[in-house]
Amino acid sequence: MYWSSIAVATTFTWLGMVLAISFIEAPLKFRAPKVTLQIGLGVGRLVFRALNSxxxxxxxxxxxxxxxxRPPMFAVAALGVAVAxxxxQIAGVRPFLAKRSDAVLADPDGGVGLKRSKAHFAYSGLEIIKVSALVVGGFALLAGWS
Known part of the structure; x- marks a missing residue:
């Protein structure tokens, strides 16, 4: 039962971190007074690198x-989706985000005239799927061991 508790705790810790960073911190930082796009991107890069680590x-x-x-297979499948x-995100989308943020950070106008990246939408979509998979997987773990 010890390992099952670790699996549940780890799943919900991961879920909480993603919700806090991706859905609360990331959008709010750009609303803070005097936070420019360049500052927000610089902070965001550090925060998301740490989150992904x-x-x-x-x-x-x-x-x-x-x-x-040995949890229920449904839980394993859901958590496998989260891992995927x-x-x-790390291998497929972050390189495009890094290229875009490099361009904005290097731009003397702060990226004002640069084309917006669609990679943020891809990352956000994957984040929504990941959160959903963590919720389903976490509750499947709890239901399977009760």
Whole structure:
């Protein structure tokens, strides 16, 4: 039962971190007084790099806990979707976001005239799927062990 508790705690910790950073901190930082696009992007890059690093660490802990606890397959499938979304975000979308933020940070006008990136929409869509998968996976873990 010890490993199952770790799996549940890790899942909901991961969920909380994503909700707090992606859906609260990220949009609000641009509404703060005197936060320019360049400052917001600079902070955002640091925050999301740290978030993604923490997510990878939580994924590793979760994988060990799942192997050791033999959870319901539905929970494993849902959490597998969350992991797949994370991998896609890091390997598939973040390089495009980095290229865009590099251009904005290098632009003397602060990126005002630069074309908007669609990569943010892709990242956000993947984030919504990941959050949904974590909710489903977390509750499936709880239901499967009760």
């Amino acid at each position: 923490a997510e990878v660490a939580l994924t590793l802990i979760l994988l060990v806990a799942l192997v050791m606890s 979304m994370l991998v896609t």
